[in-house]
Amino acid sequence: QVQLVESGGGSVQAGGSLRLSCAVGGRSYYTNYCMAWFRQAPGKEREVVAAIYTRADSATYADSVKGRFTISHDNAKNTLYLQMNSLKPEDTAMYYCAADPGPPQDRSAYCYTLQAYPYWGQGTQVTVSS
Numbered sequence: 001q002v003q004l005v006e007s008g009g010g011s012v013q014a015g016g017s018l019r020l021s022c023a024v025g026g027r028s029y030y031t032n033y034c035m036a037w038f039r040q041a042p043g044k045e046r047e048v049v050a051a052i053y054t055r056a057d058s059a060t061y062a063d064s065v066k067g068r069f070t071i072s073h074d075n076a077k078n079t080l081y082l083q084m085n086s087l088k089p090e091d092t093a094m095y096y097c098a099a100d101p102g103p104p105q106d107r108s109a110y111c112y113t114l115q116a117y118p119y120w121g122q123g124t125q126v127t128v129s130s
Helices: 108-113
Strands: 002-007 010-013 018-026 033-040 047-053 059-061 069-074 079-084 093-101 124-129
Touching: 002 093, 018 033, 018 093, 018 124, 033 069, 033 079, 033 108, 047 069, 047 079, 047 108, 059 069, 059 108, 079 093
Parallel strands: 010 124
Antiparallel strands: 002 018, 018 079, 033 047, 033 093, 047 059, 069 079, 093 124
């Protein structure tokens, strides 16, 4: 069983920055994961923002956040991060982290397209005002 606990959301003005964290806990035999950040705004479908394979250096991003957001994973702390810079009002949403332990492929592109993540955090709200 994997448990994900997010933190770091809040309210910020356009152009500001926030860093989201997702601590991975619980019992797991795996040390390699697909991990991703998703977001869902009111009245909109959930969308993937960024994904990473935890044993690789590369990541994959949605076009809407490229150059502004950075996903990273600290293996020692087993924590996923999302650094969000140059925030825009359209980034306002509930943000969720997700994990899939021991995926069959070790590429961030695979993690990015994966929809059936088995483990999810509770979500953290990000609100960007203009």
